[in-house]
Amino acid sequence: MAEINGPHDGGSEPDYRFTLANERTFLAWLRTALGLLAGGVAVHQLVPNPTALSSVLAGLCVVLAAVLAASAYPRWRQVQTAMRAGRPLPKSGMLIVLTAGILVITLTAAALVVFS
Template structure:
């Protein structure tokens, strides 16, 4: 028989910090979603056909990934805090940083080629 991990209530400040982090991920997803809509609706077409739509879809796709990963991350951190375990690492930091870099490079290339 395995012992159940402790389910201690963590200090409320840590719980609230975890919640603020979750909300920051959601704000980031909303910003990326808004950027995708704005690019598609407001940016004049680039010389490359479909480039505006592609740029918008990368924004929306990244927003979807961030939003989908934010709640499971919040839950894993909350469980770790309750169990007194080390906080889990998140691959989403690398995904988000890489995605924003991809967006920046794609936008720069599109601006340069006209």
């Protein structure tokens, strides 16, 4: 049997429902990245009397958006490849990164509200 290294290499075609669910998850990561990017731009442009804290908040949003956008396709590819090969789905470290990132952004936003 040939080695399966990509989402379209050999293996068996996964149930289309799983393929579409994987695609929806990929798009959800991109929507989340776009939302974070929009939030970062909004904080940078719309916060009156910008401070270092508001710049940090905007930067955190933009950086987390970039990390999510950069990791969305590789994650989709890993899952698609695993489904084709009949292997277990790979674990994702992005869940903890996203959770921690949102927590840091939330705490920074709270500090901005309290100290401004």
